Every structure is written in C-alpha cells, then in structure tokens.
Amino acid sequence: MARDGTGPAARQLRVLIVEDELLIADFVQMIVEDAGHSVLGIARTATEALAVMERTGGADLVTLDMKLAGDMDGVDLARVVRDRFGTPFVFMTGSAEAKSRARCEAERPMAVLQKPFRVEALEQVLASLCSSAAAAAR
Amino acid sequence: MRILVVDDDPDFRALIARALRTEFDGGTDITQITDRASLDAALAAKPLPELLVSDLSLRWDDGFGILQAVRSINPLCAAVMCTGTGNEDLAVRAMKAGFDDYIVKSSNQLRRLATAARMALERIQTRRGLEENRDLLTRELYHRLHNNLQLVTSLIAFTARSIDDAGAREKLNDLGGRVQSLSLLQERLYRGGDFGRIDFKAFLEQLVDNVTALDTRNIAVRFEVEEAALLVDVAIPLGLVANELVTNSLKHAFKHRAEGELLVALTALDPDAHILEISDNGSGISGETRDANAPGGLGMRLVRRLIQQVGGEMESFARPSGGMSWRVTVPGRPHGSSAS
Numbered sequence: 001m002a003r004d005g006t007g008p009a010a011r012q013l014r015v016l017i018v019e020d021e022l023l024i025a026d027f028v029q030m031i032v033e034d035a036g037h038s039v040l041g042i043a044r045t046a047t048e049a050l051a052v053m054e055r056t057g058g059a060d061l062v063t064l065d066m067k068l069a070g071d072m073d074g075v076d077l078a079r080v081v082r083d084r085f086g087t088p089f090v091f092m093t094g095s096a097e098a099k100s101r102a103r104c105e106a107e108r109p110m111a112v113l114q115k116p117f118r119v120e121a122l123e124q125v126l127a128s129l130c131s132s133a134a135a136a137a138r
Numbered sequence: 139m140r141i142l143v144v145d146d147d148p149d150f151r152a153l154i155a156r157a158l159r160t161e162f163d164g165g166t167d168i169t170q171i172t173d174r175a176s177l178d179a180a181l182a183a184k185p186l187p188e189l190l191v192s193d194l195s196l197r198w199d200d201g202f203g204i205l206q207a208v209r210s211i212n213p214l215c216a217a218v219m220c221t222g223t224g225n226e227d228l229a230v231r232a233m234k235a236g237f238d239d240y241i242v243k244s245s246n247q248l249r250r251l252a253t254a255a256r257m258a259l260e261r262i263q264t265r266r267g268l269e270e271n272r273d274l275l276t277r278e279l280y281h282r283l284h285n286n287l288q289l290v291t292s293l294i295a296f297t298a299r300s301i302d303d304a305g306a307r308e309k310l311n312d313l314g315g316r317v318q319s320l321s322l323l324q325e326r327l328y329r330g331g332d333f334g335r336i337d338f339k340a341f342l343e344q345l346v347d348n349v350t351a352l353d354t355r356n357i358a359v360r361f362e363v364e365e366a367a368l369l370v371d372v373a374i375p376l377g378l379v380a381n382e383l384v385t386n387s388l389k390h391a392f393k394h395r396a397e398g399e400l401l402v403a404l405t406a407l408d409p410d411a412h413i414l415e416i417s418d419n420g421s422g423i424s425g426e427t428r429d430a431n432a433p434g435g436l437g438m439r440l441v442r443r444l445i446q447q448v449g450g451e452m453e454s455f456a457r458p459s460g461g462m463s464w465r466v467t468v469p470g471r472p473h474g475s476s477a478s
Contacts, residue, residue, distance in 0.1 A: 021285060027292030030299065067281065094284035096325040097277070116288040116321050118314060119295055120352045 011130050013037040016052055016059040018077065019092070020044045020069055028063055028092075031122045046072035050080065058085045061129055063122075066093040066104065078107045090125050092117065140185055141255075144171040144192040144204050145220075153248055154191055154220075161252035174198050177207065186212040188262075189255055193243065194221035194228065202235050209236065214266055216258035220251060238262075280328050287321045312385065312437075319345055319381035323374055336373035338366040338412075339404065342380060346402050349384050356397035357388065363404040366412060372468055375444040376414060382437045382444075383416040383464050391420020391461060399461075410470035417463040422456050 015032045017039060019025040025042045032039055040059045043049035045068055053059065062081050066074040074091060081087050091104045094115040104112045111125050141158055145151045148170075155168045169180045169187075177199075180187065190208045194201040201219045208215050219232045224242035232240045238258035241251045291314060298310040326341045327333060342363055350357045368376065384400065392398035401417040445452050450468040457463050 021289070023292055024285070024288055027288075027295060030296065034299075094281040094288070095277070096280065096284070096328045098329070114325065115284040116291040116318065118291060118318055118352070124351075 011133055013060040013126060013129060014040045014056075015126075016040045016049060016062045017042045018044075018046070018049045018062060018068065018074070019065040020067075021065070024065075024092075028122065031119050032126065034119075035123055035126050037126060044068075045070040046077040046080075049077060053081070053085055053087075059087055060133075061110070061126070062087055062089040064089050064091050064109075066091055066095060066100070075103055075107055078109065082107065088129060090122075139166050139189065139259075140183075140187045141166055141168045141189045141191070142171055142177075142180055142187045142208065143168060144177070144190070144196065144201075146172070146193065146196055148172075150193075150243065153245060154251065157248040157252045158189075158191070158255060161256055171204075177204065181207060181211050187215055188212070189259060190215055190217040191251070191255060192217070192219055194219055194223075194232070201232070201237075205236060214262050216255065216262045218251065218254050218258055220247075280324075283324065284321070287317065287324075290317055291321075309436075315349070315381060315385055316378065318348070319377055320374070322348070323377045326373075327370065330367075332367075333370070335367040335369055336377075338368040338373050338376070339363045341373070341377055342402060342404060342414075345377065345380060346384055346400070349381070349388065350400070353388055355392060355395065357392070357400060358397070359400045359402060361402050363402060364406050366404055366406055368412070369410065372410075372412075372448050375447045376412075376450075376466070376468060379441050379444050379466060380414060380416065382441050383466075386437055387416060387418040387420060387462075391418040391422075393421065395420070407467075408470065412468050414466040414468070415463060417457060417461060419457070419459065419461040422461055 013032075015037055017025050017028045017032075019028060019042065022042070022044075029039045029042065040056055041052040043052055047070060049062070062078075064074040064078055064081075068074055068077070072080075074093075078089050078091070081089050088110050090110045091107075091112045092115060093100065093104060093112060095101070096114065101112060110129065111121075113121050113125075139162065143151050143154050143158070145154065151170045155170065158168060159166055169176075171177045171180060187208060190205065192201045192204045196204070201221070205217050205219075208217070217237045218239045218241060219237045220241045220243040221228065222243045229240045238261060239254035241247050241254055294310055294314045294317065298307045298314070301307050301310065322341060322345055323336060326336045326344075330337050343361060346359055346361070350359055380402075384402070387400060388398075399419045401415070403413075403415040403417075405413045405415075407413065441452065445466060445468075448468045450466055452464065452466045454462060454464050
C-alpha cells in the first residue's frame with residue numbers, strides 16, 4: 001500500500017529482483033506487489049538478470065543483492081544496468097563495512113538498504129521513484 | 139625486503155649485514171642504523187621494514203626503545219635482538235618485549251643469527267596469513283548473520299500478512315521492530331571494530347531515525363545525546379529499552395495527532411554510568427492508556443526486565459509542559475557481569 005497517500009496505482013513500476021536467496025526475493029516481491037507494482041522476474045545471477053532485461057526490454061527498477069554467485073557481483077551488475085539500460089537500482093547488502101558501502105554509493109544507487117531491512121524501507125524507495133517520475137512527467 | 143641493522147659497532151654491523159645477505163640470497167635492502175637521525179630517516183622511508191636486528195645496548199637508546207619505534211610503524215616487523223652480555227633474565231625480557239629471538243653477539247653466532255631471522259620472518263608470515271583468514275571469516279560470518287536476520291524479518295512480515303486480526307498483526311510488527319533494533323546493535327558492534335563496546339550515540343540516532351521514518355505523521359526529534367562507548371552487556375539491553383520507549387511514545391502519546399515532538403537524551407555520569415531519557419509532548423499518562431505504564435503490557439515487561447538486567451532504574455513522570463518523560467539510569471557495570 002502506498003503510504004504517501006497518492007494511491008497505489010499512480011504509476012505501475014516493473015521491478016526486476018536480483019537475489020540468490022529465494023525467500024528474501026519472495027519478501028521483496030511481496031513488498032513490490034503490495035505497493036501495486038509488478039515483478040518482471042527473479043534472477044539469481046547477473047547473467048540471468050541481464051537476460052531478463054534484454055528479453056523484456058528493461059525494467060523501471062532493479063533491486064540488487066550485493067553478493068551474487070558467478071563472475072559479477074551486485075556492484076558490477078549495477079554498472080551494466082546503469083550504462084546499458086539507464087535503469088535506476090537499489091542495493092541490498094548484508095555487509096556493514098564502510099568500504100563495501102562506499103563501493104555501493106559510488107555507483108549512485110537510489111538507496112543502499114542494509115540487511116535486515118523492513119517493508120517500509122523498500123516502500124519508500126518505490127514511492128520516491130513514482131513521485132520523481134510523476135514530477136518529470138509534469 | 140627492507141632490513142634494519144642497529145648496532146654502534148661498525149664492524150659488527152657489516153658482519154651482520156653480510157650474514158643476512160648470504161642467508162636471503164640477495165633481494166634484501168639493508169639499512170645500517172648508527173644514530174637517532176638515521177633511525178628516524180629509515181622509519182620515514184618506504185617500503186616498511188620487515189626485519190629488525192638490534193643490539194641491546196646503544197649509546198643513544200636501547201634495543202627495547204628501537205623495537206617500540208619500529209613496531210609503531212610496522213606491528214608485524216620481525217625482530218631479533220643480539221647482545222654481548224648473554225644472560226637468561228635478559229633473554230626473557232627481550233622475548234616479553236616482543237623480540238622474536240635473542241642471540242649472543244659473537245662472530246661464531248652469525249650463522250645462528252641469520253637462521254633466527256629467517257624463522258622469525260616465517261612466523262610473521264604465518265601470523266599474517268592467520269589474521270587475514272580470521273578477518274575473512276569474520277566478514278563472512280557477519281554477512282551470513284545479516285542475511286539470516288533478513289530471513290527472520292521476511293518471515294515475520296510473511297506471517298503478519300497472513301493474519302487477519304489487526305491487533306495480532308501489530309504485535310508481529312512490533313516483533314519485527316525488536317529484531318531490527320537488535321540488528322542495528324549488531325551492525326554497530328561490527329562497524330566499531332572494538333567487539334567489547336558499541337558507539338551508543340550513533341546507534342541511538344540511527345534507531346530513532348529509522349523508527350520515526352516509518353511514521354507518516356510529522357514527528358520532530360530533538361537529540362541531546364553525548365558521545366558514549368557502552369559496554370556490549372549494557373548497550374544491548376539499553377538499546378532494546380530505547381526501541382520500546384520510542385515505539386511506545388509514537389504509538390500512544392501522539393494518538394489522533396498529526397504531529398508530535400520527541401526528545402532523546404543520553405547523559406554520561408561517568409565513563410560507564412549513563413542516563414537515557416525519552417520524552418514526548420503527547421497526551422500524557424492521564425489522556426491515554428500507555429502501554430509502558432500498564433504493568434501487564436509486554437512492552438513494559440520487557441523494559442523492566444532489560445533494566446533489571448543492567449542493574450538500572452527507571453522513573454517516569456509527567457512533564458510540566460505536557461507529555462511524558464521516561465528516565466533510565468544505568469550504573470557503571472551490569473550486575474553479575476565479568477565484562478572487561
């Protein structure tokens with residue numbers, strides 16, 4: 001549900017979830033769908049994520065787990081998502097290290113959500129993306 | 139590899155340097171230290187020295203002082219002491235001070251000196267490897283812990299969503315909040331690097347920011363929080379208490395109101411004794427039933443128990459300007475704790 005009072009269907013976002021822990025991916029999906037948006041897919045690796053992006057023509061938002069199996073981690077994938085698709089993204093990280101956080105921030109994400117994060121933290125990211133898109137359309 | 143050789147006797151310095159060059163088969167950069175100025179210059183240069191060979195008695199310092207200076211710039215520098223006056227007490231002192239080995243200074247001991255230096259370096263290598271492994275393991279462990287806490291948070295949210303009863307759902311959300319504040323404490327503990335104490339000021343500010351950010355009303359927060367590195371045994375219960383009191387104020391003090399003010403204060407009485415105060419300008423105790431004031435309420439039961447855990451006391455009073463204040467005083471050391 002939208003907490004900013006603008007109503008859930010102001011703009012429906014298509015969200016790609018990149019997360020190798022399926023229960024956490026389900027949690028993210030629940031938040032996205034409860035807020036009135038749709039999930040483009042759940043990818044467990046960077047390769048899977050890029051395949052979904054290519055196939056569907058891109059997402060409105062990508063949620064990125066920092067730690068991924070394979071050659072690319074969340075930050076590597078973020079760079080491609082930004083440069084190739086220009087899609088906004090949000091990091092979700094289990095690391096509390098300053099160095100790791102700085103590496104995330106350097107990619108200019110919409111937010112870095114420190115795990116464990118709560119429903120409202122992601123809701124706020126979705127709401128702010130909706131309102132910035134609405135402002136841009138005016 | 140950079141090696142420092144410290145000795146007042148130029149002939150012996152040269153002998154040591156030759157023995158080390160032979161032992162390490164080139165690839166060494168040996169600096170001979172003759173006085174304070176050459177030591178300072180050597181310590182300012184890069185790369186850092188990896189091995190120190192020092193005489194005990196010098197005209198301008200002694201071997202212990204040299205070791206201290208070298209280790210202050212490279213704590214993992216291998217060190218061997220040599221001295222003309224060999225005795226057991228001195229050997230023990232040298233080892234206690236942090237030298238890796240101790241050799242009697244004589245030309246027929248040069249071979250032993252070189253071997254001792256090699257072994258000291260190998261030990262340091264092993265130690266460095268172990269420390270790197272330990273750091274990696276700690277990082278992995280924390281990463282796993284945060285992921286698991288995310289699973290717990292997710293499971294609580296799933297469960298809350300499957301429950302129709304609004305009251306039961308709220309209780310589950312409160313549980314989510316408690317898990318979240320524990321996670322914040324855990325994160326602070328890891329970030330601080332000192333696993334005995336938590337930066338409670340940073341924790342408190344982040345906790346209150348997080349909790350109030352979830353509130354859609356206009357809640358102004360005033361922080362009067364002093365710097366405090368609290369012992370983990372105190373910080374964890376007190377952190378949970380802060381979460382309960384802030385959540386309680388938001389839930390009850392500002393019921394039916396569009397805005398409110400919170401004051402969050404932490405005062406240090408001495409390095410280990412503190413006063414935590416959470417105040418609001420809400421409806422006060424008479425206006426609404428306040429969870430924390432109801433003896434049977436879960437929030438209040440938890441608060442009482444957690445304060446008992448740290449041997450503290452709590453008082454609550456109505457503020458003259460309206461609203462309530464909760465003041466928790468914690469003494470220096472938790473009861474029954476052996477934390478150092």
